[in-house]
Each structure stands twice: as structure tokens, then as C-alpha cells.
Amino acid sequence: MTTMAADPVFLDTSLLVAASVKLHPGNQAARAYLTKLAERETPTCISPQVCREFLVVLTRQPVEGRRFSVEEGLAALDEWLQSCSVVDEDEEVVVELHRLVQRYQVKGKPVHDCNIVATMLTHDIKRLGTRNAADFDRYEPEIGVDAVTP
Numbered sequence: 227m228t229t230m231a232a233d234p235v236f237l238d239t240s241l242l243v244a245a246s247v248k249l250h251p252g253n254q255a256a257r258a259y260l261t262k263l264a265e266r267e268t269p270t271c272i273s274p275q276v277c278r279e280f281l282v283v284l285t286r287q288p289v290e291g292r293r294f295s296v297e298e299g300l301a302a303l304d305e306w307l308q309s310c311s312v313v314d315e316d317e318e319v320v321v322e323l324h325r326l327v328q329r330y331q332v333k334g335k336p337v338h339d340c341n342i343v344a345t346m347l348t349h350d351i352k353r354l355g356t357r358n359a360a361d362f363d364r365y366e367p368e369i370g371v372d373a374v375t376p
Contacts, residue, residue, distance in 0.1 A: 232268040233353060236346045237310060239279040240357035241374055242272070246280075246302045249290040252357050252375065259355060259374045270310045270355075273345045275338070277303060277312070313349045315341070322348050330364050343369060 237260075244252035245260055263270060280303055284294040294302065322344035326332065332340045339358075343365045346354065352369055354362060359373035 232266050234269040234271050234311070234351050235263060235353045235355050235372065236271045236273075236342065236351045237276070238342060238354060238356040238358070239276050239283060241355050242276065242280050242306055243283050243289060244357055244374075246284070247289045247292050249292060251290070255374050256357070259372070263355070271313050271349070271351055272306060272310045273313050273342065274315055275341055275345070277307075279338075280306070313345060313351070315345055318348045319345050326365070336361065
């Protein structure tokens with residue numbers, strides 16, 4: 227009998243940042259969640275959007291007292307790129323984003339989170355690991371959200 231790997235989990239920026247900054251209040255919970263996924267051989271995914279957001283957060287100002295240089299931010303991103311698949315944001319994602327924005331009447335900054343959901347759905351990824359579960363509440367009919375909190 228062959229064992230099938232678990233369904234993939236999309237990791238959002240908040241989770242990656244918490245797991246990358248040792249003094250972050252969510253570090254232990256984020257690392258425990260990621261360890262559990264690894265033990266279950268659960269594939270993890272990110273998108274170019276998450277890569278951009280991750281670099282923005284790490285390099286714009288100190289995160290819990292930790293200031294990242296460009297080189298340190300890129301090195302931290304490289305670690306995630308080694309352990310996660312990067313899914314494309316193509317025209318299909320834009321079509322799905324359009325559908326979701328219309329369906330849920332998304333406006334302003336929440337469009338960024340909507341794009342994550344559009345990317346997930348386009349790639350048939352149904353689970354999201356995040357520290358900001360409330361940002362994704364409206365999409366619960368479409369995806370499952372794993373809230374990772376300290």
C-alpha cells in the first residue's frame with residue numbers, strides 16, 4: 227500500500243515572517259506548525275506575491291527588533307524557496323481574482339489577500355497556513371484556513 231502525500235498547504239507572508247524571526251511572538255507556533263507539516267510530508271507552496279511581501283516586511287523596518295539587510299532578507303527567502311514550491315500567478319489567477327473580487331465585493335488592501343486565494347484556487351490548493359485568519363474569513367466556503375497563533 228502506497229502512502230499519498232497530504233494535500234498541499236499555501237503559506238502566507240505572516241507565517242513565513244513569524245517563522246523567520248526568532249524574537250517574533252509567533253515564532254514558536256509558526257515553527258511548530260511547519261514542523262508538523264514536514265512530519266506529515268505535506269507539500270508547501272508560496273507565490274511570487276508572498277516572496278515580494280516577505281522581502282518588503284523583512285527589509286523595510288525592524289521586525290521585533292531584528293533589522294534585516296538586503297542580503298539577509300534574500301538569504302531568508304532562499305531558505306523558503308528550497309522548501310516550498312512556487313506557484314505561478316498567470317492569467318488564470320487574474321480571471322479567478324476578478325471572480326472573487328466580484329463575488330465578495332473586495333475593495334482596497336484586502337485585494338492582496340484575495341489574490342492569494344485566487345492563486346490557491348487556480349492551483350487547486352485548498353488549505354492556507356496563516357497568522358491572520360480573520361483576513362481570510364470571507365473565503366472559508368472556498369478554502370480551509372489553518373490559524374497559527376501563539
